[in-house]
Amino acid sequence: MVDVRYQTEFTLYPYQKVTEQDAPAPVRHPVAIIGGGPVGMGMALDLGLKNIPCVVLDDHDGVGTGSRAICFAKRTLEICDRLGACDPMVDKGVIWSVGKVFRENRQIYEFNLLPEDGHKHPAFINLQQPYFEKYLVERIHEVQARGTPIEIRGRNRVQALEIRDDHAALAIDTPDGPYEMEADWLIACDGARSAIRGLMGLSFEGRVFEDNFLICDVRMKADFPTERRFWFNPPFNPGQSVLLHKQPDDIWRIDFQLGRDIDRQAVVRPGFYEPRVNAMLEGVKWTPEWVSVYTFQCASMEKYRHGRVFFAGDSAHQVSPFGARGCNGGMQDVDNLAWKLALVIEGKAGDALLDSYHTERKHGAEENIMNSSRTTDFMTPRTGIAKLFRESVLDLVEHTPAMRPLVNSGRLSVPCTYDGSPLNGPDAPGLPRRTRPGSTLADAPVEGGWLIDRTGGTFRLLAIGCAAETVEANGITARVLDVAATDVIRSRYLGRARQAIYLIRPDQIIAARWTGFDADAVASAIKHATAG
Template sequence: MRNRAVAVIGNGPVGQTTALLLARWGVPVVLLDGRPERDLVGSKAICQQRDVLDVWESVGAGRRIADEGVTWTTARTFYRDSELFAYELGDAGRSSFPPFVNISQSRTEEILDECIATQPLIDVRWNCQVEGVDQDDEGVTLRCARGDVRAAYVVACAGARGDEIRRMLGVRFDGHSFDDRFLICDIRAGLTGWARERRFYFDPEWNPGRQVLIHPCPDSTFRIDWQVPGDYDLEAEERSGALERRIRAIIGDIPYEIMWKSVYRFHSRVVDRMRAGRVLLAGDCAHLVAPFGARGLNSGVGDAENAAWKLAWVLRGRAGEELLETYHEERHAAAVENIEVTTATMDFLVPQTPEQHATRLSVLSTAAADPAARARVDSGRLSEPFWYVASPLTTPCPDRPFAGRPPRGSVPPPGPGILAPDVPVAAPGCTRFRELAREGFLVLAAPGAEDVTASVPVLPLASIDVGGALTEALGARPGELWLVRPDAYIAAVVTDAAGLEAAIARATGRQASAVSSPASRAVRTGT
């Protein structure tokens, strides 16, 4: 019998999400981790973006994570003791989730573990270090000290320290590391008025010449990140009392307790290939970015969803193996964009030349009064879904061209390659559009196109959109047919049956073009 199982290497949040999504599609999963048990320490990746919460809700975790976390909708940026600007985060539809929720990675992992425990298709194996990867035409054999594991495909979510896995697969992990370090302290304290917003400080008097980032977390806990010199010594600062003074400079005389502390250095790296034969690489195993903008774990969940539906379609015989190559094309492009965005932020935060220092000082000094300068202040473009407008699976629509990257805090209008907005709908078993979209490929037929038949389900838009909210959010026009992928991305907007079937073939990899050209990618990433 043909092996239809998928092995997932790494039981962190990206591996957990991958396993849960595969099981949701009916795919058996062996979830491996070399550690003896879960390490529930520290806040780590705390900012969970709205669309990631929505992915987690499809496996039973999103609402729990959102309800336990701290919701914030405002991002404030300061220069020294003056606020430069604040902005609210937008929504193209009527999402049931807030823009961002802060919750420790440890608690997120616990909730995902509880979901995994109810899923009979997932076999979790701790203390199972992968020592070798052998591939053939039928599958992959993972050589482990406790016995080999055989699977049809593998998703490697081994994290930032997945050097051995990358070496076994023969992929490069090019990039660089930043010299400055960052000190994290999770403190529990009653900071009045700070519980619903992210605060970013350029050059405050209590960290002169560098930056500080403050995030609220549950249970009156705050995550504080200080930029510190490359030779920073945490133990020496603790002994001298300087750490106490550092914290007091921010919170004053109120009582506090340090829950966790760590010093780390940022990296900016991406593998040259996110597909190595029958192995897909995801999360920090495939890409590392500076955390300003919360693009690490959130992007890893994007990897997980992209990999899961494509593996499920191939294993079910609904698509050929060429569909898996588009995993690399789509998610590598997402990783490259994240590196471009976060590197630009780091260049602004940590200028390397006198000219860069002068430019930064000029921008910050004038930003409070000059909107043009304000737009150039870069404290981190917050995480957003990647838009597959240049993907080989996306059918362009001349009437709905992508206008380039929207202003920070906003989202692009719906169209091919864009994640569909979420709004309430009236459909059997579903109350939100994305719930319905994640059941598989779907065509929404606007008025005038309801009689079209296709090789995937067709739903008259009016039949589920009783109040008109979905039509309004999409900007759907009479006669249009909207093809939506299993990850709720819009694959095409067409106006006839022939165009629809061609778009379906393309979206399932059967007519995918070659890797998008530099010109098309420039359109996608334009500012």
């Protein structure tokens, strides 16, 4: 039996029996991905598009119902764009970049997450997670039709797992009974309560926050501007905070902070939330779409790679929701792992490259956990003195802009820079800090489109204001993209230099840079970036 753990919003991959289930011996697959959430589906798409056959095993047959992630960051959109799934997301999503912070009824602070021009994608879109997943799966169906080797198996639940020398052996349950499967590589994308992590007996340690939050997704027609609004101590939720976000389909997310000791049954009743929502919306007509209480924790596995098994997304690391660093962080795991695993499977890189997945993404997860924990500590001061400092910051910020950086209502997801990564190659003095090795490519308009569209998927060489030639090393090719030194390119890539060469990884991370072209230096940087 495969139990149904939750309701699905969209049925996308109904269970179908495959011949493999009756095979006399287990069939071996190059890659098995466990979990069909955004990270699992993104991983399948990224690997499949690199022509690496993979099979996704999900114990449901579609996308779960209810409110989960809603804020998708620019970097996630860039990754999805590379995978060909971005357009419907941006079409459906609500684009925003401005956040406003209020204390009681007074606006004390406003910020813009994308204060500069010259980027293809917006700072953020808000989109209900079920749509995000649906568009990824629809993209998978589209590429499957032209032969991309991705298979999705709905209502296939992993019951047991054995790690052997050169593969993982899986026992799987289905509505037609159990079967066995083998996989050279296993990627666990099965969420914060990862069954794979449990089957392997691995720990997931961190910090539980003792606060409760009430999500009210409400449907209403309102002409509030499209911006993130955050209140400290508003009259409609005294002593606590409130967050408001617009979503597609006239749905608005309201997040009420509740405090520590609450009656979880009472707060989801209309008698509790209706007066609060009414007071907040001041006469606007609304209907409830989804109401639930949540608490959260920050936690991380010690290692994200265990031999032939990788953990990605919430199975590896979990953050508090403030800052939208959960799903966005998970998509960066996809971005980081897929090209490395593909190169190893193709025999173009050694096994050690895969260790850098752990090194780099643990660095990213720690930054995400640090940021979301600091936000939580500001919103929910743990001690009297912490509360005193928080209130003092808010008192002062109404009188001086000097205190603005200390107001923390969420530090919204931006990709980390892999400073100190073993894959980073040479840097050249004098070039801008924001594009140093380990940084994510900074988008910019280039002739005929966007830099972000002209890179990714393979190694590329940006030749800015000088000539370069295609470089090959270990069977890996970096073709040249000639980039004119416009003002935007100058400020993001040249600084005071007249010319520069940038080596860009398949995940659009800057691997190395120079102020002149030297084929041998580039070849050695490619080897370094794929050696681990």
